[in-house]
Amino acid sequence: MLQTYSYPEFPYVQPPEQASGQLVRKTAVVVGAGPIGLTTALDFASRGIPVVVLDDNNTVSIGSRAVCYAKRPLEVWDRLGCADRMVDKGVSWKIGKVFRDEEQVYQFDLLPEADHKYPAFINLQQYYLEEYLLDRAKDFGDLIDIRWKNKVVSLKNNADHVRLSIETPDGIYDMEADWMVACDGAKSDIRSMIGAEFTGQFFQDRFLIADVVMKADFPAERWFWFNPPFHRNQSVLLHMEADNVWRIDFQLGWDCDPDEEKKPEKVIPRLKAMLGEDAEFELEWVSVYQFACRRMKSFRFGRLFFAGDAAHQVSPFGARGANTGVQDSDNLGWKLKLVIDGLAPDSLLDSYNAERIYAADDNLKNSTRSTDFISPKSPVSKAFRDAVLDLANRHSFARPLVNSGRLSSPTPYAVSPLNTPDSDSFAGKMLPGTNCADAPVRVNGADGWLLNQLGDGFTALYFSADGSVPADLAALAGAPVPVKTIVVGGGLEDVKGLVTERYDGTPGTVYLIRPDQHxxxxxxxFDAARFSAALNTALGKN
Structure with missing residues (x-):
């Protein structure tokens, strides 16, 4: 029991298939009701895919766990109808500061440009996040069937379905699924059941997480210390959370005893050394973790997909775990819907593997570099780290080399098979494979945001000098895979000129936007033949 949060207990209900003894095949099953499993379920349901969520527990996550959520996942949750509540409860921030000893050596701004709907990051305890996702799931009625205390104990991955054996308090029952997504975490039972392994490395270091309830005058920023006077020869990280809770991470080294380090008599002296002997605080939650950078060789096994920590695991520096997992969910749902409806070939689902492995490797690379900088493994590495910190205080060229955790940002699918490479010259960052940038707009006299206008289907973003649209482009709204046209300079007013600027939108320019807003x-x-070919490529038909 936490001081600032009361855990809900969700009721177990005997599954109807178990009561009737009938073997039923479901369209989709998601294993794991954490942030990634629930986001996947919401995405499926928002597209009309009925989904069963199986979880072996009956409450939300114990402890704050993942707390830092980036702008891109917030945009995904906004499309799913639940981001504003997260932002309202969470702590918004964008400034990070790095200290060596007691001296600040570096400061960075994660969202230096204005006019985005969502902040660079929010800090919010994972149990709140899951609670809000569960509340949103209720709005979908029977499309989302969440089954608590339903533990998958075996599975058979067949060519055209997955067969599951599921244990409940009433015994074991079987169920089949056309499609299945494993979102059951880094220790995934589903991964073990199919004999798949992680490849990568564990790091020989441990960190202590201490969630502390206190009123403090620290700003809502990310503070990271190298070799502070209150924790010599190690590192410390500070974040503000909701409810006057502060996350403090202490580097412990590899030789520590995790069970001993979690005891209050060990934690409290560390906190007093940092905060002062007279500081008033109470321990909320304590944990010790070892970190790893690993992934599966493949995220797709026929009808079975892996997402989140079940598929890839990174160190916590950079907040890349949950943020990356949400983008897994965002990538899969629209593809599965098109395949189920017979509007795209099964090969479209292979692009989930290609794109999300590409993103996972990018995250693993950045996470490994951060971990090596924070916890150097050799005298040479430590000498380099210390030299960078020395230089960063006086020379701007060295500051980008300070790596206290490169914060999560979406990975453009630069080599995706769904991209049509540029044949025309463009400026800016909106390359094929990149997630769309937001900007303020006005539609029918109402202020809004570009991403909310794009929605969750294929969209043509057309820049018009006079509000007109080529007839062949407008006709695509009635195609078998409909393409909605949004006209910048027509029905959509670019109130600050930022849509035009961020997309280099000279008159006549047209973008094809995927359902996941990439x-x-x-x-x-606009050329009808070229545009249609690009649409077929994005559908996995080329």
Whole structure:
């Protein structure tokens, strides 16, 4: 029991299949009701895919766990109808500061440009996040069937379905699924059941997480210390959370005893050394973790997919775990819907593997570099780290080399098979494979945001000088895979000129946007044949 949060207990209900003894095949099953499993379920349901969520527990996560959520996942949750509540409860921030000893050596701004709907990051305890996702799931009625205390104990991955054996307080029952997504965490039972392994490395270091309830005058920023006077020869990280809770991470080294380090008589002296002997605080939650950078060789096994920590695991520096997992969910749902509806070939689902492994490798690379900088493994590495910190205080060129955790940002699918490479010249960052940038807009006299207008289907973003649209482009709204047209300079007013600026949108320019709000193709002038070919490529047909 925490001081600031009361854990809900969700009721177990005997599954109807178990009561009737009938073997039923479901369209989709998600294993794990954590942030990634629930986001996957919400995405499926928002597209009309009925989904069963199986979880062997009956409450939300114990402890704050993942607390830092980036702008891109917030945009995904906004599309799913639950981001604003997270932002309202969480602590918004964008400034990070790095200290060596007692001296600040570096400061960074994670969102230096204005006019985005969501902040660079929010800090919010994972149990709140899960609670809000569960509340949103209720709005979908029977499309989302969450089954508590349903533990998958075996499975058979067949060519056209997955068969599961599920243990409940009433015994074991079987169920089949056309499609299944394993979101059951880094210790995934599903991964073990199919004999798949992680490849990568464990790091020989441990950190202590201490969630502390206190009123403090620290700003809502990310503070990281190298070799502070209150914790010599190690590192410390500070974050503000909701409810006057502060996350403090202490580097412990590899030789520590995790069970001993979690005891209050060990934790409290560390906190007093940092906060002062007279500081008033109470321990909320304590944990010790070892970190790893690993992934599966493949995220798809026929009808079975892996997402989140079940598929890839990174160190916590950079907040890349949950944020990356949400983007797994965002990548899969639209593809599965098109395949289920017969509008795209099964090969479209292979692009989930290609794109999300590409993103996982990018995250693993950045996470490994951060971990090596924070916890150097050799005298040479430590000498380099210390030299960078020395230089960063006086020379701007060295500051980007200070790596206290490169904070999570979405990985563009630069080599995706769904991209149509540029054949025209463009400026800016909106390359094919990149997630769309937001900007303020006005539609029918109402202020809003570009991403909310894009929605969750294929969209043509057309820049018009006079509000007109090529007839062949408008006709795509009635195609078998409909393409909605949004006209910048027509029905959509670019109130600050930022849509035009961020997309280099000269008159006649057209973008093909995927249902997950990534750029699939862009052209300086609309040509029906080229645009249709790009759409087929984005559908996995080429």
């Amino acid at each position: 750029v699939a193709a862009r052209f300086r002038h």
